[in-house]
Amino acid sequence: MTDLQRRLSERFSALRDSRQSAVFFVEHGLDIDELAELRAAVRARLRFHSIDSGWWDENHLSLLVAATEVGYRYRGSGTDFWPLLDEELGVDLPPLGRQRIKDLFVHASQKFRGARPPRTAWAEAFHLIAWPITHALLPLEFHRSFAATLANLREGVSKSDETTLYRAVRSAAVYPTARFATFLEDPEVVVSLTRSLLRREGHDLSAEIIGRLSADLEADDVARRGVAVARSIQRAANSGASRAVHLPAATRIKGALQLRLANDSLLLEASFPLLDATIVNRLRTSLRRRRFAPQLWGTTARVASDQLLSGLPFPLKLTALPKRNAPLFTDLEKLGLEAQDLAVLHGFELELAPPQLFAVNAEGDVARQVHGSTITGHRKYWALIDEGDEPLRGCPTVGEIGPLRCLQLAPDTAGGARALAQLGFDVRRGVSVRFAGTPPIGREADIPSFVVGDKRVLVPQRMDGDETLVVQLNGRSAAAASATEVVRVAVKSGEQRLRVSGETASRDYIFWGVCALPPLTAPVRVELRSEERTVQALLGGRFGFVVDGAAPIDGLPLTVDLEVGGRVFTATGALGPLPQPVSSEHAVMKTLLNEEVRDFVSGAESATLRARVDHVAGAAWELERVVRPCWWQGRDEPQLLSEDGPLRFGVVSADNPVSKPVEGVLGSRTYLLAPIEVGHLEFGAAAPFTTLCIAPERLQLRDLAIESATRPRLERRRRGSRGGLGLEDLVEAYLRWSLAETRSAIGEIHRGQVTARIEEWMTEVCCGPEWTRAEGTLPRRSIWSILEQVCRDMSLGRDGLVGLSDEQETQVRQLAVAEIRRSLPTLWTRVGPPSDLGDDDYEVLDGAWSKAYEALAARYRARGQNDVADELGDADPGESPERWDEAFVRVRERVELRALAAMLFPSDSAVRLMALEVGAMTVDEVADELLAWATSARRSFAGAVPARDALKASYAVWVAPELVLTTDWRAAIDTLLVERSVARATRYLALKAREARWGGA
Structure with missing residues (x-):
């Protein structure tokens, strides 16, 4: 005992001298075997030295550690602590002995600056045991409560000071018990434990006790879950931007x-x-x-x-x-x-732990989960049990669900009653009522809510003779009802308790009254996703919107109307999977903006664009011709005008698209008109890029090609030298061509080709030649079109006994893919590797080909070609799941741009970028994701983490040239040149965004 006293004294003295906070006697640093020896020694000494003897004044630390260990394990209200300690020490402590232990705690705490119980009602009522429980720091009884509190914590631990963090922890503790509330009264302890457990490092606490607490929390399934949730949330908060993180309120x-x-x-x-x-x-x-x-x-x-x-x-x-x-x-x-x-x-x-009971509705086709162990005997039930569980005798089988069996239980049969009792349910045949009237707000809430003023209609069930029910609302008698009567109860504000009483039983129904309905979210929405609402943006392909909703509505007609100068142009097409981005690349928009419409709209001062999805959703936008400091006027001989009069402009040939504009004679082929020496301060940053693309009225197909465009000597620098071109030179040329107005369909096509060529040169400078070569091999098709291509390459779905022409094969393939798209709209979220498709899904895939042959046969039969129709109708296509999985892997490799993703670096960040669906994201949303990516990959950069504005401008260069002009894009050029990883990441996401737009077609 002397050695133990000396060792513990040295331990607690070292802890006292190494920190400013209190010392806890549970921080003794002893392992399991040493604790067992300590208990045995204390028990042995108590046989020779009574608790009130002076011997314990000099050897008290071992006794206090033993009492603290009981406090650590103790779970109770406070009245049964001493019997546990008596059993631990092998003695019966009298009341004076209990006071003696408290006095020893007080003395030791004064010497080693030990913890003192907070002044709370519980600590005052149990002032003796409050000492060993306080020195237990975080007893086992508090583990689940504290873990749940940490999981509810809505404050970043690493970014909060002690006061803010303590308040957040107190707010996160929902309905604490008296003992746990006492624990929460000590700010230093609460903050230290929170920081230590969530950051896995000691914070004014010894490493040994943090290790022990972490291990005990890990051993408790519930506590482990709470701490894991809390650490997960804190990691996400720490990996975000430096701005404040506002977490939502704790929600179950x-x-x-x-x-x-x-x-x-x-x-x-x-x-x-x-x-x-x-x-x-x-x-x-x-x-x-x-x-x-x-x-x-x-x-x-x-x-x-x-x-x-x-x-x-x-x-x-x-x-x-x-x-x-x-x-x-x-x-x-x-x-x-x-x-x-x-x-x-x-x-x-969501809890799935068989056996579980479900109450069957009146129609017998739906059964809802039962909560609690008391059920009514007036209805039937289904029980879901594990295949390996003991069968319930006398209960018919309803069906099987994977590893579960479903049995029917009727309380009014001997077998059903016995089975319900076997499962632990108490069957009562008391009050049985049904509620009608207004449905509750939120179907799955534990306590239903209704709007104040609504009527709850109570209908008695299964009543005989003159029996009546008495209905009380909030303890006051409301009405009485017989078997043929109903009771209407008006909903009031706040919690309402409705008690329904019969001759032998009663039942309570609780509900809430709220003052107003929560705002409803439209099931289908049409939202603008364009930064610019102008006629120029519409004609330039920079205008777009997205159709979104909570439920799949694939196949509904999407109609877009364009009203200009009293005329209305309309185009309609089928809606694809949600969210469906609709840009200039979408089939409906391509049909709408044909050459005739473009010519008519190009001179309009305003237009109205309307989009509607069948009869379920719609939106309209007013488009105006933007008024800029300078603008183009005239058709045969264009002029660049401003408020101060005409401005100088020059010509840029499509054969040399990166050259500076030079004054000269207008050519006969496609060319660009661009301002010369326009002052930024006077006319704004967009003025130099107020350009106009002129193209001939008619051209042969070969004249649209730009293969003859002069390729410049590219240099990886801002500005080129000795005839070469740097990145800033290329970006200026790119903006001139990409933002140019056009007045014909031919001009729009040619302008797009020139822009693509300049973009290719920019990509080579930023991302490297090997990246550019890999990018040139990518397909520009929707994911379903790629599936068609893969099916053709693999001869998938073909019946080898049916001879098809090339046209028929294409038609079958298109019909089959359309059927797959309709039947499995979430297919691409479930394919692998590894694949989550089941046998039923593979049957649907094969069935799509059978339906395709049947649909094509019906077309030929309608034309009177019965022989061909009969041959097609006899087709029996089918593929193995392995072949389908191989096809899906090929599609995903093309869609996810695997060839480019392999060149992203750091390589471990590629998965994060590949997982993003950027098609329906705004530039700002992508910028937020890029900043999070850059923060996580900061060690791979040559310099500091690029700023969000630089990342936004770098991405906007590729996808939103009109938005680039509102950013400091010239400063972002340095990032694209210095950080190749940023250039490749932004280019990769830009290509994915474009692919999503093509997918809308």
């Missing part, structure tokens, strides 16, 4: 399960309640960017993020049962989500 998004019987097949479905419109819109966009389609608990087929957020039931295809306390979403940290989104996702909860 509890999902519900239901069983559905349809076409003799049993389906397990899940749903989550609708979130706030602001949160769900942000989260949907963020998840779509990353193609988030999780496998719930890691054991289901992938679920599209839109289904998770739609509020509608979606099927769960189980491959195995979830492990106990398995996280709902696995590997969230690898997605690169911001802390706000990560906090919301960690709030999703």
